[in-house]
Amino acid sequence: MKIKRVCIENFCCLRSLDVSFDAITSLIGPTGVGKSTVLRALDWFFNGDKGGTLGEEDVHSAADAKRIRVEVEFDGLTAFDRAALGHYAPDGIESVRIWRTWEDGDDRITGKALAFPPFDDVRRLEGRRDRHAAYKALRESDPGLDLPAARGWDDAEAAMRVGESQHRDRLAETDVEGTQFFGFAGQGLLAKLIDFVFISADLRAYEEADDGKATVVGRILEHAVDRSEADARFTAIEDEAQNAREKVHAEVYGPMLKRLSGALSGEVAKFSTGRDVVVKPVVQIPKQAKTTFAVNIKDGAALTAVRRQGHGFQRALIIAALKYLAETRRPEDGTRALCLAIEEPELFQHPAQTRVFAQVLRGLVLSAAERTQVMYATHSPVFIDPRNYEQIRRLTRVGSGDHPDVEVRQLSEEKLIQSLDGRVSEKSIRRHATTRYVKDLAEGLFVAAAVLVEGESD
Template identity: 60%
Template sequence: MGRAIECSVRVAPFLSALLVSRVDRSQANEQLGEIEENAHLARQDVHARVYGPVLDEVAAALSAEVGKFTTGREVVVTPTVQAPRLARTAFRVSIRDGAARTSVHRQGHGFQRALIIAALTYLADRRRPADGMRTLCLAVEEPELFQHPPQARTFAKVLRELVSASPQGRTQVMYPTHNPVFIDPKGYHQIRRFCRAAGDGHPVTEVWQAVEEDLCTALDGMVSQKVIRSRTEGTLSGALADGFFAHAVVLVEGRGRDQRH
């Protein structure tokens, strides 16, 4: 069963969901269930002892009155004990700053994002066994917001490690970004560029992507597949991240020519 988490300024629900996914509550739930069952039986005993004699008297009186109009029937009145819902343990995260203790949502956005980074790092470092771990999908809205440059780089690194360290692809991370720090040239096949297509009709959004097979097909006859597969990563690692946000890209042949012009 999967769990989707949206990382926004509402950091408290995210941390609660993280704790729920990390803390095994089965043993506690089993013991709490036994307590509730024993309490339910005790309530039934109290109702029977306290209400039983009174209700028996009421039932006998009603049966006598009904017996004047019909035969072979009697009225039975018993107390009904509603079983309470099983108590589930929730987790609350607060921040202690000196003598003050406040909730997470009262902290600044920068601190909240830093706390998310810490929580995701913890999640990446302490994985459950593959067989016992649910699929985790993280949707992060512009992860660069409210981040100092070093924090943004750390955040980008943590998000990538969450996916790379995930067994059998059980962790997925999706985020829209306007910051080249969050563009990983090595994983260019995982990047999607959304562009608004020009036209007189209704606006249409086009989605662009590239995979190694497409590059080999497009450059067939000009560059060998062996060269493409061996040099793509090094070639793209330079300016690809910035190029994703450019309105136009000029391709030149060689660095010397680039410097002269």
């Protein structure tokens, strides 16, 4: 499952912006136009308001209501994605739309699903008991639905799912809130399908140099480190320890608890017959700790914390982790997609390192069998491949006054042919547009105007 397009409404400086995405998407434009805001809107969509800082000041100044909305359309659905999404992505549906809204502090995720309208009315009721009662009423009022009797809401919901899968011709689109189907804020299900990692311009590697779940290095390690063998061996150790604990309980507590049970049973028999008291030990099973990893830097003979390194080295550490991931990501990770959103990837880098980083990001996409997506906001031509000009999105500020807006421009081969109609032949464009015409175009994509001359010497 990959991001196809994003529609952002009233998020910071973006009043209404619709952006399509490719396997690699380059966001370019002047400073302050909103490139990073697009990435931060996606980070909020996937990972929520981690700092609890989202508020009314983040709503666009011209918004009619204090509401933020980010809608994401996904395509490239795999069998794993469809199984997890259920009625959001039945067979025959090529894309799925999910949106997140914030309004007056209320944060929720909603999805566009297919459902049988009468069943959907039942699901929208508040309590499980009310929904079960409504199911029974629907079953009695419309025998043609052939609904089975249900002992509880879970059985009723399962019966309705079976009915919808067997009669797809009567399904209609419906908005389904995350509180019903996604779990808390919907992030649980989304995290199973796409691991969205946002690397901000102010990110410091020392903040990310451990295996905490929310850290960049930790997320990368989750893809690059196979824990299965170690987990299996730790489970075997825990099983042996549990057996040993039970043996100690039986040998130490067993005799004394047996005497205590007999004594209490004798006392209870004086007041009530036919019952015995049994006292047994409750074996506490400790929670198995997950192995974590910490990153340190050996500088000469000294082993130092990452925080003691300069900004350039810290950025290089993150690049190195991504490069390693590109080379070693395991095929079995294909059940979950990885999406990397990077703000100003050229920061703190030597020019040669910058070129390596650009190659790493493209290699990451090429090596991941369409299970990785990369997007970045950049001011550097190094991260622009003119041969793939259709991957570039240029953001510009439009309008004036108190409430300027932002629009996005992109170019496809068909649009290029149309714009040059009568000037350059279609055959020439299709043959040379990604070779001869764009040889030195990368830097030119960042300029405000272009001057055409007849020859290289001119």
